[in-house]
Amino acid sequence: xxxxxxxxxxxxxxxxxxxxxxxxxxxxxxxxxxxxxxxxxxxxxxxxxxxxxxxxxxxxxxxxxxxxxxxxxxxxxxxxxxxxxxxxxxxxxxxxxxxxxxxxxxxxxxxxxxxxxxxxxxxxxxxxxxxxxxxx
Amino acid sequence: xxxxxxxxxxxxxxxxxxxxxxxxxxxxxxxxxxxxxxxxxxxxxxxxxxxxxxxxxxxxxxxxxxxxxxxxxxxxxxxxxxxxxxxxxxxxxxxxxxxxxxxxxxxxxxxxxxxxxxxxxxxxxxxxxxxxxxxx
Amino acid sequence: xxxxxxxxxxxxxxxxxxxxxxxxxxxxxxxxxxxxxxxxxxxxxxxxxxxxxxxxxxxxxxxxxxxxxxxxxxxxxxxxxxxxxxxxxxxxxxxxxxxxxxxxxxxxxxxxxxxxxxxxxxxxxxxxxxxxxxxx
Amino acid sequence: xxxxxxxxxxxxxxxxxxxxxxxxxxxxxxxxxxxxxxxxxxxxxxxxxxxxxxxxxxxxxxxxxxxxxxxxxxxxxxxxxxxxxxxxxxxxxxxxxxxxxxxxxxxxxxxxxxxxxxxxxxxxxxxxxxxxxxxx
Amino acid sequence: xxxxxxxxxxxxxxxxxxxxxxxxxxxxxxxxxxxxxxxxxxxxxxxxxxxxxxxxxxxxxxxxxxxxxxxxxxxxxxxxxxxxxxxxxxxxxxxxxxxxxxxxxxxxxxxxxxxxxxxxxxxxxxxxxxxxxxxx
Amino acid sequence: xxxxxxxxxxxxxxxxxxxxxxxxxxxxxxxxxxxxxxxxxxxxxxxxxxxxxxxxxxxxxxxxxxxxxxxxxxxxxxxxxxxxxxxxxxxxxxxxxxxxxxxxxxxxxxxxxxxxxxxxxxxxxxxxxxxxxxxx
Numbered sequence: 001x002x003x004x005x006x007x008x009x010x011x012x013x014x015x016x017x018x019x020x021x022x023x024x025x026x027x028x029x030x031x032x033x034x035x036x037x038x039x040x041x042x043x044x045x046x047x048x049x050x051x052x053x054x055x056x057x058x059x060x061x062x063x064x065x066x067x068x069x070x071x072x073x074x075x076x077x078x079x080x081x082x083x084x085x086x087x088x089x090x091x092x093x094x095x096x097x098x099x100x101x102x103x104x105x106x107x108x109x110x111x112x113x114x115x116x117x118x119x120x121x122x123x124x125x126x127x128x129x130x131x132x133x134x135x136x
Numbered sequence: 137x138x139x140x141x142x143x144x145x146x147x148x149x150x151x152x153x154x155x156x157x158x159x160x161x162x163x164x165x166x167x168x169x170x171x172x173x174x175x176x177x178x179x180x181x182x183x184x185x186x187x188x189x190x191x192x193x194x195x196x197x198x199x200x201x202x203x204x205x206x207x208x209x210x211x212x213x214x215x216x217x218x219x220x221x222x223x224x225x226x227x228x229x230x231x232x233x234x235x236x237x238x239x240x241x242x243x244x245x246x247x248x249x250x251x252x253x254x255x256x257x258x259x260x261x262x263x264x265x266x267x268x269x270x271x272x
Numbered sequence: 273x274x275x276x277x278x279x280x281x282x283x284x285x286x287x288x289x290x291x292x293x294x295x296x297x298x299x300x301x302x303x304x305x306x307x308x309x310x311x312x313x314x315x316x317x318x319x320x321x322x323x324x325x326x327x328x329x330x331x332x333x334x335x336x337x338x339x340x341x342x343x344x345x346x347x348x349x350x351x352x353x354x355x356x357x358x359x360x361x362x363x364x365x366x367x368x369x370x371x372x373x374x375x376x377x378x379x380x381x382x383x384x385x386x387x388x389x390x391x392x393x394x395x396x397x398x399x400x401x402x403x404x405x406x407x408x
Numbered sequence: 409x410x411x412x413x414x415x416x417x418x419x420x421x422x423x424x425x426x427x428x429x430x431x432x433x434x435x436x437x438x439x440x441x442x443x444x445x446x447x448x449x450x451x452x453x454x455x456x457x458x459x460x461x462x463x464x465x466x467x468x469x470x471x472x473x474x475x476x477x478x479x480x481x482x483x484x485x486x487x488x489x490x491x492x493x494x495x496x497x498x499x500x501x502x503x504x505x506x507x508x509x510x511x512x513x514x515x516x517x518x519x520x521x522x523x524x525x526x527x528x529x530x531x532x533x534x535x536x537x538x539x540x541x542x543x544x
Numbered sequence: 545x546x547x548x549x550x551x552x553x554x555x556x557x558x559x560x561x562x563x564x565x566x567x568x569x570x571x572x573x574x575x576x577x578x579x580x581x582x583x584x585x586x587x588x589x590x591x592x593x594x595x596x597x598x599x600x601x602x603x604x605x606x607x608x609x610x611x612x613x614x615x616x617x618x619x620x621x622x623x624x625x626x627x628x629x630x631x632x633x634x635x636x637x638x639x640x641x642x643x644x645x646x647x648x649x650x651x652x653x654x655x656x657x658x659x660x661x662x663x664x665x666x667x668x669x670x671x672x673x674x675x676x677x678x679x680x
Numbered sequence: 681x682x683x684x685x686x687x688x689x690x691x692x693x694x695x696x697x698x699x700x701x702x703x704x705x706x707x708x709x710x711x712x713x714x715x716x717x718x719x720x721x722x723x724x725x726x727x728x729x730x731x732x733x734x735x736x737x738x739x740x741x742x743x744x745x746x747x748x749x750x751x752x753x754x755x756x757x758x759x760x761x762x763x764x765x766x767x768x769x770x771x772x773x774x775x776x777x778x779x780x781x782x783x784x785x786x787x788x789x790x791x792x793x794x795x796x797x798x799x800x801x802x803x804x805x806x807x808x809x810x811x812x813x814x815x816x
Binding site: 137138139140141142143144184189192193194195196199200 | 696698709710711773774775776777778779781782806807808809810811812813
């Protein structure tokens with residue numbers, strides 16, 4: 001068993017807001033992220049897959065296919081978008097780094113041929129990232 | 137003469153749009169950046185100042201003051217903001233990397249005590265940056 | 273279960289020295305790190321916490337609180353200090369990268385509300401780091 | 409138990425090719441990597457070892473010894489070499505990132521005194537890496 | 545006047561060799577780079593252009609066009625290639641970092657519409673790079 | 681004319697202190713850097729040289745020689761040292777980033793065969809650096 005990790009980037013806008021709360025409560029909990037005009041980030045995504053190395057090709061996964069899946073399922077949907085306004089899953093959950101990692105896991109699960117999705121890591125900033133490895 | 141450069145970061149949303157153009161023209165020129173919902177970046181700012189080294193302190197500029205000026209004049213105004221909607225200069229010019237560098241230069245010029253503002257560099261992404269050194 | 277990692281930095285001086293050994297023995301074991309005048313590093317600290325994502329906020333941990341705990345318990349104590357001379361735990365153990373990771377774990381354990389401390393990673397240099405995950 | 413990770417770099421040429429296949433098949437599977445003239449990379453190697461911290465030295469492993477083993481067993485053999493043409497293990501297996509990680513594990517296993525080899529990570533590019541932790 | 549810099553990457557093999565010299569002389573001058581099997585690098589290219597900011601678009605240069613020129617003239621020709629064997633200019637000059645920078649300048653000069661090519665920077669490794677700004 | 685830049689690193693301790701001032705004055709001017717126990721950094725040094733490319737070798741400067749000069753004149757003297765206590769020039773001037781850049785320039789000037797020393801850049805932290813290009 002060996003794992004392979006590929007990175008990708010996307011730039012998106014977001015804000016943190018709970019419709020059930022007052023503006024004061026939102027600002028108290030979410031600070032400057034509660035600004036409804038939105039702000040944004042260069043997100044870095046790391047997708048790790050695990051499997052056996054194919055004895056002939058030396059690959060755990062076809063890198064071109066992995067790249068295409070990441071592009072089609074995630075980068076093509078999130079990049080240059082406002083996550084709250086344009087990405088369905090964030091109309092019902094706050095686009096925190098944690099929730100973005102879970103959402104990307106759910107988008108990729110079952111889509112990568114021949115290898116097991118092992119971990120999704122999302123960096124919102126170089127000094128902040130979330131890891132999700134699916135439900136136990 | 138020696139120069140000193142200090143970096144800072146801010147996260148902001150923006151879009152590229154010219155009110156005088158149709159949506160088609162905007163999309164043709166600005167591509168995916170023309171999405172009016174906005175997207176965003178982690179911007180990195182580098183401010184370079186030049187001067188003589190003070191013989192006693194060994195400083196070209198008081199680093200604490202430089203940090204305060206950068207925070208007060210730029211980071212505190214741009215960070216966690218939507219540049220088009222909340223920063224005055226970008227209501228009349230498109231917030232491209234080039235224009236952001238010029239706008240930051242204009243915000244800092246004349247505010248740094250005892251040293252000459254030499255260059256403003258703005259990274260929109262790790263692989264794209266603009267430099268502005270003022271008018272000749 | 274999801275994990276969130278936040279980075280911080282501190283700059284400190286240290287040396288490696290065992291009082292029970294001769295200078296020759298110290299230099300043989302610790303090399304140039306045995307210089308009693310001290311040398312120093314820009315340390316990078318990564319703190320990883322694990323927990324359930326709060327269904328309302330989308331947070332595993334309140335990021336502002338995590339930052340405050342890291343600042344109060346570690347960065348405020350280690351930054352711009354000589355570890356051997358000014359930080360109590362390093363009067364009795366050598367401030368190697370390994371021991372710094374353990375010491376930071378002990379400083380943070382039990383202080384982070386609502387999430388489990390999962391791992392402490394300390395970089396002494398970009399090409400050298402230690403990970404500690406507590407006692408099994 | 410604590411782990412320590414040390415990085416090293418080597419620059420090497422390689423290509424992907426299966427002698428049993430036609431040129432068309434090789435290009436279909438391996439893309440531009442099938443170019444027999446070779447291309448190359450700056451590889452980054454991370455070696456992680458685990459063990460108990462020595463109560464006297466504060467070390468899991470003697471860093472100088474770890475560096476020497478990595479240099480002698482890996483960097484000295486791979487650096488400035490053509491992996492397919494000059495490194496024995498890649499005459500019989502394709503030098504993919506996955507296989508390089510396994511080969512380095514096999515070169516290092518049993519050679520690091522006093523600590524357990526925990527993981528070998530190999531970056532072929534900053535956005536692509538493989539991890540190998542040995543056979544379960 | 546403002547400048548804009550865009551980065552790109554390519555992975556290539558090369559070696560240093562002067563046909564007029566003996567193997568001993570080549571190895572004395574070029575060290576391990578004289579290995580005729582080749583080795584390789586992940587090169588990073590930075591292209592800087594200078595010009596006036598267009599008052600309407602806020603651009604010094606059309607970023608999409610700049611990317612296309614860099615791809616067509618350089619990355620598409622050098623990436624996944626053996627520089628000595630497959631790129632014409634390196635059949636007559638040694639592909640050192642300096643010569644690669646000059647060759648890229650010559651490939652790009654006059655191809656970027658509406659802005660002046662200001663500088664080409666080439667990183668062979670993260671700790672080594674060459675800058676070329678054309679003939680005075 | 682082309683320039684070549686090589687990086688190196690050194691880890692050192694330092695403090696900022698003016699013997700002619702009271703402790704209060706030192707702390708007011710130098711902040712936490714006035715702590716006489718010292719703190720430290722991983723410094724990154726970039727040395728840029730300029731010259732003509734040798735038509736035969738393709739080099740502006742012999743890289744091995746440049747590395748040896750940087751090692752002998754700077755890294756071997758500063759690395760794992762306390763700058764104030766062990767490096768002569770910092771007994772009479774404060775080891776600020778600016779002064780370290782000037783001191784390194786003075787150490788290297790006239791020592792690099794066949795090329796002109798163009799610039800010395802010193803990073804004290806990834807977000808702070810000084811450039812010195814000699815006296816006009």
